[in-house]
Amino acid sequence: MTTQAARTEQPLLSVQDLKIQIQMDNGVMHAVDGVDFDIYKGKTLGLVGESGCGKSLTSRSIISINPKECETTGNIVYHSESEKALNNLNLLSLPPTGKKIRSIRGRKIAMIFQEPMTAFSPMYTIGNQIMEAILIHRTKDKKEAKKIALEMLAKVGISDQEKRFDQYPHEFSGGMRQRAMISMALSCNPELLIADEPTTALDVTIQAQVLELMRELQKELGMAILLVTHDLGIIAQMCDEVAVMYLGKIVEQAPVKEIFYNPKHPYTKGLLKSMPRLGGTKSKRLDSIEGSVPMPIDMPPMCGFYERCKDRIEGVCNTKAVPKTYISDQHSVRCFLYSDQLEGEAQ
């Protein structure tokens, strides 16, 4: 039976039936097509998928910073324990440039990006920009704001903070900039941190540093993290729960161990197999997923993975929309192979 286990805890953020459509020259692109997930306090949810699957748009819609062309529908409900005014608040219903969303952006929900260079203005010192956020949300006292900013810089492992505070973004290396961005994001003690490909632009050794830092800070500050990435390795190391996205839909969602040791969706399986891993042997052929991702423009109701799927059922997978099926309490998958509905019809 398709029952959803009631998790006793209240989620911090609950995304329900999120849809983002973009008008293109040749039709409407369903960039995000009915995405649901919950983020819990102190936990990390990984959103993994290939380029163009809609993972970035999804994460950005939470704080309403998508471009105007994106027509967004659905609910993004935020539950704040600390502030009554922000409890049970549908973020999508707020005007994207209004005061309310701005009071949440940066203070309750912070975001870090792939390219830290673009996130900082080159005209101001790093310290200035970190202080700015603190002055808006936490305190009006400049001295105190500076103290907090210096503390934050120390917390993200930037030594010599006094000197670093007065430097400009271009004087920072890539890894340092990413650290500075994290310190800025965390300066107001957010309850949720959205990290969009936070380490993709960094070298492996620096990536390891930054990931380690994020883990430590999460332990210390207790915020939830929504980690958007294409790298399954990072997902395995960082996340508690994983949502695999393909063509605007979450095709599989489960706790991290389930995803890696008991994947159900053919796409998840394919991804895991196609990934070369350390410790593998040379000359082992990789199991690749054939074909390429189609454009989600004016697609009929069908499984988006149909054309590339090895286990596809003709006449089923390409004729109707795929329902969500629960394999276990916390493991859901969108695939007819596991659907009761299919069995019911077959009989």
Added chain:
Amino acid sequence: MKTLPVFKRQKPAVISPAKTKDANYSSQWRLIYLKFKKHKLARISLVILAVLYTVALFAQFIAPYGLQSYDSKYVNAPPMGLHFIDADGKFHFKPFVYGLKSERDPETMRKMFVADTENRYPIQFFVRGEEYKFLGLIPTSLHLLGVEEPGRIFLLGTDGMGRDMFSRIVLGSQVSLSIPLVGVGISFVIGLFLGGISGYFGGWMDSVIQRIIEIIRSFPTLPLWMALSAAIPPRIPVVTMYLYIVIIFAFIGWTDLARVVRGKFISLKNEDYVVAAKIAGVSDGKIIVKHLLPGFISYLVVATTLAIPGMILAETAMSFLGLGIRSPATSWGVLLQEAQKIENVALYPWKLFPLGIVILTVLTYNFLGDGLRDAADPYKK
């Protein structure tokens, strides 16, 4: 080898390029065209420019009067209205103008013109008038429109010597619209050549050319014009004068284009696909022609288009200062120079018509340039 027959059957399709509108098969120029088509303002500008240039091309035919003709009876006459309905309320299928009567203002005693409703002159098309050479080749006296003698048609009024403004604007457009084109054309060639050398070879040649450009650009333009036009002998035929002026403009104008060319050359030289061609053993000449030139020619078109309004204004400014074309030959600058007295603004505002035309032309060129710039790189996402 199951696929082989399939591939053989498909062969013809490859030999003849698919004539399809599918963007997947579209070349650079087609993509640029498609993108340009979306820019409404630029499209309108293109039409207006086409009209302006057509008028300039057939100026002698369109203008009712020639450059030499004047009539001291009609000095500073206001624009005539075109009428369909006469004083008696009768409708005429052919538009007509009234004759002009001069009267004195009883208060100021100033001479002024009023419409003489007694004399109606219907406008006639393809009438015989002054002799001229059509397109500079065929002698003829046919004009697009005119009225019967002794009537006169001054659609935009007359100037202080009784010359028809409309005719002079139309005739002046020949100079004002062609000087920038020829000037930009020459600077295009110089700029492409020197900029190309500068960008492709680099080294000391680059340094020398860049320094020359910097020196030329550091001259204040106005004194430079004055110096250069002082070098032009005073009494020379209009055609020679015209050539001198074009050369002056090109001499200053090429520096901008050379910089654009150089910059593009340098950035494209290091593109991966150019390096790839180099590794594949493609010769330098072929790389320039097949990879570099197509890569920036569209930008050049944009730069050129945007350089034209500057030249139009420069020509106007030069003539306005009395340094360029001189009467009786005419250009918009000459007309503006004649209109520069303050009383004109108050009493004979129609003498400022050329100003409107200059603004219109400059604006349309700028809009066109904008549209082209947006379309120039169709691969940009």
Added chain:
Amino acid sequence: MTKKILNVENINKYFQVKSKKALFRKPASVHVLNDISFELLEGETLSIVGESGCGKTTLGRCLVRGMDASSGNVYYHTEDGQQIDFLKLKGKHSKQYRRNIQMIFQDPYSSLSPRMSVFDIIAEPLIANFKLSKSEVEQKVMEIAEKTGLNVNYLQRYPHAFSGGQRQRIAIARALIMRPRLIVCDEAVSALDVSIQAQIINLLKDLQEQFQITYIFISHDLSIVQNISDRVAVMHLGKIVELATTESLFSSPKHPYTEALMSAVPQPDPELKKSRIILEGEMPNPANPPSGCHFHPRCAYKTEKCVQQAPELRQVADNHFTACHYAEELNLQGVQDETASAI
């Protein structure tokens, strides 16, 4: 496998850096490649790994002469055993040898001219090097397109009509059409999505088998490197710090930098939250490299000797070279054998 194809000897490359204050001063130079030497055997895949700024891309470009090395020699061994000084080849004569070494670039978007149809892109090297009739060119392009998995019906399309993976196939077809003996793959799959990456890696392997191609595979991704290569060279700040067979390198690395690199790779296995070595600090500035061993500021095992004296690349085991003073003493941690994963 014993036949040599390339002998790289003491390649050096300096980049001039313009400093803001150096109007009249001699411009500073950065030593991007520092005495790089290695041999390349026919039919093998040698990977060059390292972090950004280590000089691996510059090395690749110097080898295909997309860039001129400041000093050093590259000897190319022809099929009939001649030895040719590759970097000094000039004029018409050079074409005949240069076409044997081709390159595939990282970014399949910038490496294909957007203004040429795919057919023209693939045919271009052919036309530049051989005098062939139109139908011969066509036949060869078709053949190679088919081999690289391109749909021959779409060859008249322009690159913008293709996805990243398809474009990389086009780039491979272009490199392959002259039947080169050596292809330098510069991060050839790192811009691609995981599922597409696997397709291209498989394609490269298939083509190698079919045409006996030798690869120099430049990458920062150790997982891919381990999968594809026979030997691996690890570069750090313009120097090769370790060069060994893939097996030997991954099971028993002899340089602390290699160990740290391997340890930093996030493994797609949630159980494997092993004790990771996280390097302190960042890559030093190549314009101002540290004294002695360039890696010493970040090395956990450094001694006074490392600060004073730069280690030479030396043989420490069979087919295993490293540039560390303490290669024999240190017991560095490699990658465990394939973890019996559930899938």
